[in-house]
Amino acid sequence: MAGSPTARRRRLAIELKKLREEHALTCNQVGKELDWSGSKVNRLETGQGRVQPSDVDALCRFYGTSDELRALLKALAKQSKTKGWWHAHGDAVPSWFSVYVGLEQAVSSLRTYQGEFIPGLLQTAEYASELSRVTPDLSPDDIPRLVDVRMRRQELLTEASPPDFWAVVHQSAILQVIGNRQVMARQLERMLEMAKLRNVTVQVLPYDAGTYPSTGPFTVLGFPEQEDPDMVYREGLTDSVYLELPTDVSIYTKAFDHLRALALSPQRSASLIRSSMEDHAR
Incomplete structure (x- = not known):
């Protein structure tokens, strides 16, 4: 796992974008299903600002990920909030x-x-x-x-x-x-x-x-x-x-x-x- 809060945030963003692309969905489509804006989904996938574990949990449940992957991504979200x-x-x-x-x-x-x-x-x-x-x-x-x-x-x-x-x-x-x-x-x-x-x-x-x-x-x-x-x-x-x-x-x-x-x-x-x-x- 990446060794700094910034790197963890980047890794998390990469994984979230990969999940969306695997389902062939746009940011707007995902946002609509979760009652979010498409811009919020885009921000999560580009590492802009802090990502809440609850947002990651919602995305993982929507994409139907395994419990193991959901736990990993939520851990990345928590660790990315610490300061260097x-x-x-x-x-x-x-x-x-x-x-x-x-x-x-x-x-x-x-x-x-x-x-x-x-x-x-x-x-x-x-x-x-x-x-x-x-x-x-x-x-x-x-x-x-x-x-x-x-x-x-x-x-x-x-x-x-x-x-x-x-x-x-x-x-x-x-x-x-x-x-x-x-x-x-x-x-x-x-x-x-x-x-x-x-x-x-x-x-x-x-x-x-x-x-x-x-x-x-x-x-x-x-x-x-x-x-x-x-x-x-x-x-x-x-x-x-x-x-x-x-x-x-x-x-x-x-x-x-x-x-x-x-x-x-x-x-x-x-x-x-x-x-x-x-x-x-x-």
């Missing part, structure tokens, strides 16, 4: 990013491409703080809390059963100065340390890599359960986009494969990062 550790940081974690943090806690793999900045799971507190200072609509009081969340997220990579993390980072991200050169030197040292973990792979996409898919930063999230398909996360300044259609996920998966094929090997990447670290430290 990141909610304690309040407005420092926007609602649209809170969803991502919740999903991140349940993944078995993360494949990310970053063209301008070091990936969040590899950042030092200093580097993260410098980036946070230019985040729109973020107050000075919010910065330490946002940095705390980022540092807490990184514990994911060193837990007992960590996900596989594969990052492709453009060379410009390790050359540009965020904060000052000392901050950058410590940041690159941190990258080298993290890359030594058995579950972490870091590659640098060099300036002379040639042509590659034109895309902004993105992350492909993989989940341990077969019932939870991969999804793609793309973040903007004020919101984010989650792509779950198999065709979209396939396009981004192939794009990532293309990027890592063009990038330097992990060994050559480490050498380039170390060289850049030494240049920043001078």
Whole structure:
């Protein structure tokens, strides 16, 4: 079973949609039978808002599911109502990013491409703080809390059963100065340390890599359960986009494969990062 409230809510939504489609019914048809609106059924199937166990019970009885499946789905509904550790940081974690943090806690793999900045799971507190200072609509009081969340997220990579993390980072991200050169030197040292973990792979996409898919930063999230398909996360300044259609996920998966094929090997990447670290430290 998925390991965070957000992931459980997603799993529940997937299962509810699957049940409706197995019965070849529309959201409006199901809603009419249960004296609900079609939009309510759609919200339950897209994980928007909290799902009440009583709603799940009504749907399961309508679809005629087994007692075992009904109990499982009601348990998912109850568990999805709990709050994750990141909610304690309040407005420092926007609602649209809170969803991502919740999903991140349940993944078995993360494949990310970053063209301008070091990936969040590899950042030092200093580097993260410098980036946070230019985040729109973020107050000075919010910065330490946002940095705390980022540092807490990184514990994911060193837990007992960590996900596989594969990052492709453009060379410009390790050359540009965020904060000052000392901050950058410590940041690159941190990258080298993290890359030594058995579950972490870091590659640098060099300036002379040639042509590659034109895309902004993105992350492909993989989940341990077969019932939870991969999804793609793309973040903007004020919101984010989650792509779950198999065709979209396939396009981004192939794009990532293309990027890592063009990038330097992990060994050559480490050498380039170390060289850049030494240049920043001078």
